[in-house]
Amino acid sequence: MLNKELKRTALSLAISGMLGISLMQYAGTAMAANNDGAIHGTVSNEMAEHLQDAQVTIVDKATGIKRSVTVKSDGRFRFPRLPIGSYEITVQKNGYETLKLDNVSVGIGNATTLELTMTSGDVEVISVSGARIAMIDTTSTESALNISALELERLPVARSINSVALLAPGTAGGGRHGGLSFGGASGAENAVFINGLNVTDPELPTSYSSVPFSFYKDFQIKTGGYSAEFGRTTGGVVNAVVKSGTNQFEFGADVYYSPDALRGDGKNTYDKLGRKVVNRENDSNDSLTASVYAAGPIIEDKLFFFALYEPRLVQSDSWNSTDTHLSKYEDDSGFWGGKLDWYITDDHLLEFIAFSDESDGTTDIIKDGVLDSTTLSSSGGKNYIATYTGHFSEDFVMKAMYGELERQYRSNATTALECNRVMDYTKLGPIFDLSCTSLGMTDDRINKRESMRLDFEWNITDAHLLRFGMDYETRITQMDRAYPGTTATRYEIRDVVPGGSLNGETLSDEYDYYVRARTRKTFGNFETETSAFYVEDIWSVTDTITLTLGARYDEFDTTGAGGTGFMKVDGMFSPRAGFAWDVSGDGETKVFANLGRYYYPLPNSLVAREGGGTVDVSNYYYMEGGLLVDGVWQGGFTENVISTGQTNLTPNLGPIIGEAIEFGAVEAAEDQSYRIDNDLEASFQDEVILGMETMLNQDWRLGGRLIYRKFENAVEDMKVYRDWGDCNSPGTWLIGNPGKVISLQLECNGQMQTVEVDLGKEQIQAGHAQNKTDQDIGSPVPFRKYGAMELVLEKQWDDLWSFYGSYTWAHSWGNYEGGVNSDTTNNVAGWLEYGDDPMYLVGGYGNLPNDVRHQFKLRGAYAVTDQWTISSSLNMSSGRPLNVRGVGNPYTEDEHYYMNWVCVENCAGDDSASRVYNAIPRGSYGRTDWLISLDARLSYKTQIAGMDTRVSLDVFNVFNTQVVTRTDQFLTEVDSVGIPNDDFGVATALQGQRSMQLSASIRF
Template identity: 40%
Template sequence: MSSTRTLRRKVICIALGLGLASLGAPMAFAGNNDGSVVGHAQPGAVITVVSPATGLTRTITADQRGNYRFPFLPVGEYTLSASKDGQPLGQPRTVTVSLGNATTLDLGASSNATELSAIQVTGNGLPVIDVTSTESATNVSRAELVRLPVDQNVTSVALLAPGVVKGNASFGGISFGGSSIAENAFYVNGLNVTDFYNRNGFSEAPFAFYDQFQVKTGGYSVEFGRTTGGVVNAVARSGTNEFKGGMEVTLEPGNWHSRADDQYDANGNRYLTASHDQASLVKTNVWASGPIVKDKLFIFAMYEARGSTPRNTNNAGTTLTANNSDTGFWGTTIDWNITDSNVLQLMAFSDKNKNTGDVYSYNYDTNTIGTRTNKVFSDTGGKDWALTWTSYLTNDLSMKLMYGRNEREAFTRSQLDIGCNYVSANNAFLQIHDPGVQLGCTSSSTVYERNDVRKQARADFEWTLGDHLLRFGYDHENDTSDYSRHYAGPGAFYYNLYAADPGDTISNGGVMPAGYDAYVRARRYEIAGTFTTKNAAYYIEDSWKVTPNLVLNAGVRNDSFDNQDAAGKSYIKMSRQIAPRLGFSWDVAGDGSTKVFGNLGRYFLPVANVINIKQAGGLLDERTYYAFDGWDYQTLNGVQYAIPKLGPQIGAVDTSQGDGTVGDLRSEVDKNMDPVYQDEAILGFQQMINSQWSWGVSGTYRRLHNAIDDMEISATSQCGENGYIGWVMANPGKKVTVWGDTNCDGTADGYLTVDTSKEGWAMYDADGKYLGQRGWVKPKRTYAALELQLNRAWDEKWSMNASYTMSWNRGNAEGPVNSDTDFDDTGRTENFDDPWVNLGGDGYLPNDRRHQFKLRGTYALTPHWQLGADMSAASGGPITGFGVGNPYDATNYHSYFVCVQNCDSPVSEDRVYARSPRGKYGRLPWTFTLNTGISYIQPFDGGEFRIKLAVYNLLNQKRTTAVDQDLQTSISNSTSETFRQPLGFQSPRFTQLTMSVNF
């Protein structure tokens, strides 16, 4: 090889050191909170890596082929040197270790080889395709985020990655690769901080606490599991031998926020009041770091005082809630270099928050605040910590042990919880029965308290055996929810009001009596208990260097999930969930500049704790229906309000969703239930154009197998219509084995199997004659995507990252939540309650965004001034017109049929329906977001002053992101007046000023 070719290879390899791995060495992997350095040297050479910041020193010997590897290195800058027989081999090199990646550095095959001085690549100069060839990931450093206009939260960082979009429902969240928002995982320093109650959310430290992020959008390796969406992996800042400190102040004054728009219906009636909402935020962050004992013991500590005072009106504009949150956040890391081969780290932070909301009567027209009517208290967050021990056991064997605790509190209550019921009504009702005053006397519908505690332990090992790198480990979690919930007010009732016509059949099967045009649903919803889920996994993976340019990767993960009831007994238990992961990486040119990679993998999703609570916790969900008999006007604190008068009861009390007792769980859970899992295939190409520019293309295909959802089995093959079992957690469209009546004597006496693809739901004609059974469709979801990207690394002058994703997300099941119907009860969707709900439900799913463009970058005008921008554009999701009922025997739920003739007939066979498939009514509009920022930087002796002014949504786009998709709300030959009415919108423009001093 010529010296020119050698030089070119080394330039590229060092540029790739932030993430692009040259395949001349064994496959590079790293754990949850660190990175690695790999490469070649002379066989038998002694390789030493030193952290100038902490003095951490590790030394190994290259094997007989010259391969060397330093696993489990904390992120940061290192100096690498080599020697043999006491003589140095060239000059020391500087390398950068980034989160979850491998830095590849060849030290030369001989002492006479041409050497290259260190090349520094600062910031995130990486394509988003994972450079280890088993993951698709985007790395974002704190240094890059300081330059860019990215809002100070983890969600905003995740949205920088291609294929990641915002959820379009009121419960928020983000979707990775077509998955629902309830399928993701979030880690900080290896600690899983994902919300395990309903998997929507995560614990989050103050933004200044983080050092680096890695957003994994697919193909992640075997140490990651319990997700069929994406992974956000973060590492916290650490102390060094140098004493450092700083302060950062972030200001978002309320008058720097553009106001949202009020929304009016076709008749000019205001149905969403938002123009009087306002928010203000002040954050002051102070931090310090340095050595406790030089080269041995270090600390980083920070405290953030946060004052947040948002105020918002209710939809009608009759009440205003002034919130106040003034809670201190803190975080720390302590690193102890016990020896050069043993490191102990403690990471801890608190995201506890206490918010108080003062509720006032409000006059929208005069913008007048009246009497305070209530006070709402909300406590969230908790303390999180992880203790990690990393050890080099031998030259070839390394170990990392971690134990941690993640806490999440959710406690909401108000001063009116005892005396006031919550009352709500849809627009159709209010158009005929507007009381002229506020509904009910409380803005807090639910009194609930939940404390979630995760106890996590894991062990990870790496063992180099010649051309094989063996990685194996164990991961265990105990996820416990202590839960209590009920509605506010006398009797703990929540009143919902609906318009209906005489003779209409309502949700419980009752018929509206003559003389009434509306009804009241009085609902009690109560549950309490302590519930635990135990998750465990073993994994092993072999990376085999078949040739100098080809690496094959084969691994397997074995997961088990054990959901327990309030008594600590297992009621959903699934083991031996075998998840194979296969991958390859081919260094095409042999110089690390061009590579082709691919992988196949399987990923399992656990059952959320909300299922333990609602099914195995004695849930009382009692719904009683009454004719609406007018208003009862009352006064409290000088404010008049209305509650409904209850007329005659309609139909029977419905306790089908929970009667307050824990039944025989053998009859409520499929004995042989299969887990939810997804298969994924990725094929990609990546090329370095030069040491700064790179580009890549990849294709991804995902297919979801199975769903776990609640199904009402009303008939069996053994006993026909008399074989009613009830609500069962199972796999729709598959065989279900439950405890039931095997000899048709009305008593459950043994296990029986129902093939729900063919049977399980009893059908009747208009005369009540039993006609036979109907089965469920199987859940389906696929995601196919093509991603293109172009990247330029930061060189103190400018940087840029651009990506385009074209994707298709199809099927009949979005996942464990439904965003198109705004249903976030994870794992208990309407989709499979009976066979008719999802009949004809194939089509483009809510998270289908056909086109996504993302562009971000920074340009240094002068050494003191920088411009930054972050732009995204995405096509809208599909709009479906949901109906009520179907051509067969059901009259409720969101269905894919609408009644078009004889809709007033109580006989289902007389009604005529037309199919209303997914996406029939077009798509939501494209959304465009442009964030811009300008920074002034002034270095001074030993420090730096920086001020950044960022404007988010500069063009003040307020496009619709969600609409009402209920085409019909009752079985009638009419379209709901609120169908396609906008419900969700882009956040208005706001401005953020950040001032920091670091020294």
Template identity: 35%
Template sequence: MSKPIINRALRRSALTVALGLCFASSVHAQSNTTGNIVGQAEAGSTVVVVNPATGFSREITVGSDGTYRAGALPPGTYTVTLRSADGSTDVRNGVGVAVGTGTAVNFTGAATPSDAVQLDRVQVVGSYIPPIDFSSTESATIVTEDTIDRLPVPRDVTSVALLAPGTTQGDSAFGNLASFGGATVGENAYYINGFNVTNFRNGLGFSNVPFEMYAQYQVKTGGYGAEFGRSTGGVVNATTKRGSNEWHWGGSMYWTPDRWRKADPDVFDTEGAPYNSNQSDTRDRLESNIYASGPIIKDRLFFYAIASGRDIEDSFTSVTGAVTDESTDSPFYGVKLDGYLSDNHRLEYTGFKDSSETLSPGERLQPPPLAGEPLGYSGPTGTAESTGGENHILKYTGYLSDSFTLSALWGQGEYSLSGPYNTGPSGADCIWFTYDSLAPGRINRQLGCAVSSLDTLGEDKRTAYRVDAEWDLGDVFLGSHFLRFGFDQEINESVNSSTIPGPTGFRYLAEEVIPPGPDGEVGTADDLAPEWQVRRDTYRNIGSFETTSRAFYIEDQWKPTDNLLLSLGLRNEQFENKNANGVAFITIKDQWAPRLGLSWDVGGAGTSKVFANYGRYHLPVATNTNVRLGGAELYLQDLYAWDGTSFGQYGEPILGELIRPRTLADGTVHPTVSSVDQDIDPMFQDEIILGYEWQFAPKWSVGIRGIYRDLKSTLEDMAVDAGLNQYIIDNNLQASAPTQDCFGDDDDVDGGTSDNLYACGFDYYVLSNPGEAISIQVDLDGDGTLEPIELTPEQLGYDASVRKYKAVELFFQRAWDEKWFLQGSYTYSKSYGNNEGFVRSDNGQDDAGLTTLFDQPGLGDGSYGRLPNDRPHKLKIWGGWQFHPEFLVSGNLLVQSGRPINCFGNHPTDEFALAYGQESFYCNGELVPRGSVGRTPTIKSLDIGLEYRPLWADQKLWFKVDATNVLGEQEYTEVYEVGEGFQTTTPDPMYGVGTSFQAERTVRLAVGFDW
């Protein structure tokens, strides 16, 4: 009875080997564009790895320890052949290689009875990729082209990222972007064929290629190695399709008609007044693609080319009945060339142009004004916006020996941002004029012609270089070692022009005056005075800026035993940001980032894995900071009296007496020593992951991991006026402006809280680390000489920045077997602190690193709590079933907790925080801590797809219908969080009303052919 039991064990072990699931004795790298095949074989034998589609091959001699490694392989399907010394061969077909992962193909096992040897010769048919990668300590989800083609998800990179555990949809203010592990949507990195295509201005978005061009996605949610940096969120690492020796061509069309769309509901305030009209909107989308690929020179030079176009026609109706018709034209051209100079030298070129132009002509219809209110402009309006540019990527890979591989990459990406700029009836006459009525129940109205408050022109260019090397040292010291090391540099250049539209160059915001109460507290509606004020904003920021990022890394993947892999990595980051004068205003060097990982094949059977990871991750200073903090920015906010009825030539209000001037930026480039803390620390995050995976059946695996993230340091611009004033008091100094009147209230210039100060709350903004001391140079005595001073955290009054994320993820996978597949995860998480991070969701601020949270000490009161990207429960399940040779059905289910809700109002005691309006965690004079009001509803969404590939067309012709949110759920995902009027405790009738909703139900029809 004993022998059958042994045989069953051997058979299971052999099948595991055949499927590529065993933990190989050799270790291997996780490149950002390639994969690896590793394994065990007889020492001295030869392993030949061939890609039948291209003819590419490599021969590897098995080392004396019985291990081999074929690294830096382009993703694809390979044939692996063992040639033994006695002349016999053993062939494995259909071995799949995915980007950034390792596939194990073993030709020997621990036990070698004769029947096990025979079973070890089982061939693998199909491009099978193992569910457990023992060579990696990362948390990553691999999504191949075939998988995406079977799923009904929207055709964009964010939708792919949202399939991974721990990711959530970001707020609508930033567009369609994902949050990874509690980080903001601006902290991710995106790569195409090894080139960083992330928007370096503020981290929001990336260059993109059509879905038809992508081949594989590697979604890294944590624990990524030393090769990757400049991200404290996640990484989406994508590769594109490539040509082969076979000719292919085809095309596809995807149409999402408006007629089957279930529109979002109309929005009304709590008193029934209309706020936003959605039901009358229309949206039609059509995407067309045509591609071709094949050999230019057989076995040596291949091409893949694609042309794509997206035509988007939208129509938006305002609550006044005005209609804006928006059209977007997005032509795309892309090409991928692969040249094999020999089997040991390979060149790749990727080029694409992702331009897009959006025109939004419309009209403005003003509602009837109340008595004494201005009528405002009614008539045609509109904006135009152009984005995108050219990208070029060139890469060389050299297999210089069996054990040493070298790669070098050069890339250049251009991104033009033109707009949105105003295209009114006569662009020169179109001003920005907003009337902010504080009377209860009245909706703020924009009375001028301009639709956009700024006309923006920008040109961004990234030039990147990197060199990476892989060196298999073999068994040299206490086990085998595999070294990876490299260097990369990015030079990012930005040209910026931001101006207020119209010939006057001013932005007007009119508001009714509510005087303060008898004791100086904020007023109420009962105190409303029949007076008007106009804040005239003057803004201009024009200049050129440059940022340089450099890094080098080294990583040793050390196997002290056959079952244990230790990944010991170290990365060094350096950043330098220059101001508009070309002078470095912030330079951060020697940011050491350890990356330590462990992967343990429990029991050595290749079916269970324990893994752990510790890493430090740095985020560079966004170029937006160069523009705002290191530019010649002019920003004036001057308050004038106004009679409420007098207008000038262009519709601008005729101003009365100047009530209060305010200079937020004086139009000069400030000295670096005055605007940046000289002891500033970089922004970085520490992460710890511990997990376990188990393959309990040939195609089934499950796993669990715990994650802890701690944002250790944050960069923000902070007003240091309070600190400077306290510094003067503490040191008995005489300031240069001892009787400065901050708010124009001359009646209390003899000692009120805002007078007799050196700085008025808005004069000095310094880039620094909240909660830390600041070292700057300031001319306190007015003699024209800057003197060094240090402001303590107590003088400054700011709390330290805190963001922490804790999560437990359960995940499972059932691999595709030509019949069905299933994958999913459940995540329980908690994201909390007082600072969301790079950008700020709760007020929609995309000024990366320059949000309002630390602009005044009072704005931080009550800021600790659940952060905007906190979604405690997330359930994701997706898969497909080939229930008939011609038909496949697929689905994607998401169930997710709602978002925390805040109440923003006016600060009752900090007059400088009060000047920011409804930016404090106060409502009705009471502190309302962050996220304490409740949550938006739980989101439940189900997508379903059906594909038909007729046998009569050899399944080269296909038809698809995909329905997203098929149940038509319309829960709101965001609410209006402003609880009261500007500098008043009068409740805002919009507070708590849902303003953004889960993805609408849409139906997408598609047809395509692949020949």
């Protein structure tokens, strides 16, 4: 028997080596999430007495893998780190009937709780009645929604992780910059895991790698109260696992088709001159994907495979606002992915995963019916994961994960190197884009994540489960991006309003137009190293009370473009404490609480823009010559014909207006430490949750949570205006914590010494030219607060129908949104406007952009017959605040920033001290309309030639509601004090129009 087992193990090693070599050669290191599950419970006799030493055995029904444990003295048993799936449970003890359960499900990140009662009698008798599976995990203190791919097949849900996450209470769209908002956080503060690998983009965390839905097996949406193994997120966590092979060969195919012919008519929006702003009426979009997969045993009970390939074709046409430029986009890239599972023994598992979501698209720009240029774009990349799980005894388990993420952003055009980007923002100009290229920036950027993690679980005693581990991660950003054109300069043309103020000067009536010329380019490699250690004790205080006590320690260290050290933060200690009470002792009602601190990592986006290698300079000029006649420019430009025969325009620049505005650090190899706070503190969020869950009966569950979160201590680049006395000036742009003391190492009288400045009191000194007052001006500390109440009512699927309903009341307020700034177009975390002028935070208090006060989420499915199923999902959310802004403020001279003031008197001229401003409190202009969307699904399943077949129709936004989701919220022209913005209040974004998706699947 042993010889046979050794032969099978050797054969498995040889075959897995041949099949997995392509995975192994790329496997770097991976950050893990709890991408598995557990089974735990108690064993008692008819008199409710604990049965010590009973033998509990589980068998994975898909793979045949078997594992056994012995019941402890308190009647408890536990199977940790189990693959997601269905298990058969057998309990044996001398003098008692053997107890057996079939189809016990294990979900991602969850522990299935069993209460087993054995009956005295003949050991040969098998009992199936003395067991209860609790619907509530009464030991968990986390807040999460679990949903399987099988359940999603019954619901009208778009095929994206974002759509799945939006099913959870308290989640909303991320607003202007995309992503998701968890608990009032910005869309840049979340983490997405696939089989333990953090696939969130290291630079722009609103995006992430993804796989087709046919590859997914299970999802978990963590909305709060995470255990100590999780960190580096102040939003939410999306946890997903992919499918594995089993002892049964399985083949399948899924086809999804979203035709443009079945889309609802798109709406347009118009400015106050009747010109289109959002142009949807002639747009089109067709999408077709077809997944094919195969799975099964390579060696039965030992080695399994799952492989999937998905070709796709996406085509879309979109017009510019004047119907003169047509953009035709096409992407026919394919996804591939696979997984190998090798059970070395029943107690030792190796997993290898690889997938590629690389996408290559082309966009043809057609002007007046003639091909003008072609833009080439690439995104996504390859991901590799290797995982080992070892059960060394009943009480000790180790898990090691390794993996690598790579995401590319490449964008170029046939005319990009020869054509300037020239934009016409004048009131009479009917065509906004005067460029011979439509490309916003040339981009050749790669973001990587290399990481490593070890996790251990040790049952020290019957009452204490100790969990501990470490993770190490390197985030790499390779930047090569610039504005198009030979000088990497973008030109914006606007009207001159005589007497108006621009960039600190009074505008002259000698010119009709001015030009903002912004030169922008970045080149270099930037790294962030993060490491963490955690420990957590799950303490069963009594049979009904569980305490979870943990702590996490993090460090962040970054490197600039020249390889020199940049920012470093250590000493981040995160306590976590949770309490769970099984109120009645029967697993039917749980009261729980959670308290924790969570740190937000130093973003690669800030390092890549401030760590050297960046040129970002804006200058303002009067435009020489040029006049708009019937919407056509007469003069004002220098023209040259490029290699394609097209004409490139460069505005004729006249006298400069004000001084240059510079961002970033140009010298790649320059040591930047002189301008970085030596005692930099990371951003963090404290969270308190109090909740309750109860089973109303066998099928219905009621739950509720009270939540309070506070985010503070932002890391930003800041403008600091002061006289440094005998010390060499570190420059205007410093990096630290707004509103806190900044500590710098400066050369003073020929010697290095520590200089500290309290930025909360004197970010701009009295007497400085930028200070309009006679007092020092300091900055408040950035913060965000969130309070919420959530209610959930759920009925489990019983092969006939299911229901889920949630209501969330929430309030998000403060002066700091988080990793992005929805008040502007800035989505670069750490490089936002909050530190650029103290008054940005002083005047920025109020309801924040992700303040969605009310949310109703209702969904359900009903099996009309054995073949036909109908389902629907209704989402209703109240509008977001209209945070109206104007240029300038009554305290400082930084007049090119939008803030919460508007000039109402003496706005013309250059005497800024005499200007009168009115404050514009956040949300004082009301809110957007309620966002309501009803989705529906009709599904039919049958068997054709022995194959399980399903066809479905999904309709998203059934009533084609297209409410306004964003308006132009700027009261004044860009960079201009007191000059009204004629487009204020114009709708700039709408809810997505109705779409339909036809799908078919076969399984055999």
